[in-house]
Amino acid sequence: MTRALKSHVHPAERLCHATGALLILSGLVHLVVFAVDGGPWYGPVSWRKPVTFGLSFGATLIAVTWVTSYLRVGARLRTVLLVVFAADCLVEVGGITLQAWRRVPSHLDMETPFDTAVSMTLAVGGGVLVVLLTVFAVASLRHRPTGPAGMALAVRSGFAILLVALASGAAMIARGVVLARTGHQEAAYHSTASLKPLHGVSLHAVLVLPALTWLLSRTPWSETVRLRTVVVAVGCYALAVAGAGAWAVLTY
Numbered sequence: 001m002t003r004a005l006k007s008h009v010h011p012a013e014r015l016c017h018a019t020g021a022l023l024i025l026s027g028l029v030h031l032v033v034f035a036v037d038g039g040p041w042y043g044p045v046s047w048r049k050p051v052t053f054g055l056s057f058g059a060t061l062i063a064v065t066w067v068t069s070y071l072r073v074g075a076r077l078r079t080v081l082l083v084v085f086a087a088d089c090l091v092e093v094g095g096i097t098l099q100a101w102r103r104v105p106s107h108l109d110m111e112t113p114f115d116t117a118v119s120m121t122l123a124v125g126g127g128v129l130v131v132l133l134t135v136f137a138v139a140s141l142r143h144r145p146t147g148p149a150g151m152a153l154a155v156r157s158g159f160a161i162l163l164v165a166l167a168s169g170a171a172m173i174a175r176g177v178v179l180a181r182t183g184h185q186e187a188a189y190h191s192t193a194s195l196k197p198l199h200g201v202s203l204h205a206v207l208v209l210p211a212l213t214w215l216l217s218r219t220p221w222s223e224t225v226r227l228r229t230v231v232v233a234v235g236c237y238a239l240a241v242a243g244a245g246a247w248a249v250l251t252y
Contacts, residue, residue, distance in 0.1 A: 012079040013065050019086045020062035023093050027054025030097070044105035050097040056203065057089045063207035068136055070155055070210075072143035085132050092125045107192075108176040123173050130166045137163055148217035150230030151210060157234045158206035161241055165202035168195045168248070194251040198244040205237050 027050065034047035041048050065082055095118050099106035107122055109115040137159035145155040172192040179191055212233055216226040 010075075010079065012082050013069070016061055016065040016082050016086045019090060020058040020060075020065070023054050023058030023061065023089060025054075025058075026093060026097065027051045027056075027058065030054060030100070044107075044109075045100075045103055047100060049106055050093070050100045053093050053096045057093050059207060060203065061086060061089050063204070063210075064133070064136065067155055067158065067206055067210050070145040070147045070151060071136065071139045072145070073136075073139045081132055081135060084128070088125050088128045088132070092122060092129070095122050095125075107173070108180045110180045123177065126169060126173055130170060133159070133162060133166060147210075148213065148226075149223040150213045150216065150227045153227075153234060154209040154213040154230055155206075157237070158209045161202045161205035161237065164241060164245075165199050165205075168199040168202065171195060172199065194248045198241065198248045201244045202241050205241075209233060209237060 030047055030050040034041070034051060037047065040046045064085065068078055068082065071078070096106040099109070099115070099118060104111070104115055105119075107119060109119050140156050140159045145152045147155070172195050175191050209230070213226075213230050216229055219226070221229075
């Protein structure tokens, strides 16, 4: 499901698609590793992290590459942002995977100078992700995205909800770093639990909503019906995010 369905796929897009596929493959490989090696699924040290981050970052990179083709942004700016985004995704998943194989936590680990360097690199990388995706989100709101009926709403809603994911992710990192820096290492590892559902649910709206809209454009339904369906889907997704947000507040 790429812009290739409508026009030429640029080299930067192919690079991002290939990188996303590699990250997804990495996640699947580590799922096999988990099945063979065992160990806990939850906790700061588990094979869950390279699995979920590989799958999530890979899917998000491919989705953002595709969805941004509907944005009214300069080709050169979009290329630069996508290449930096792909590199940042590799750094994030690479650092998480490295620490999983070393059997130490990847985030908020300040136990040794090397672990601190990895942890802070991941935190800085998270900040870069926030900046890049915020630029795309602002672009979607400033100028109406192109595409079939409902795509503008789907893209704008997807990026708006993605900002919730970025905010919750930043909050998790900030709270954890403060706890770790003040000597509460164990508390830092568990401090992110309440925000994880909100972060996870809101992260993939930028894929789910535009993908649904694209699929609807391949049906014989009228534009009015397709647009109403997208509106309902956006509403349902917003309710899911609100529910995850309420859970975060109640369990914070």
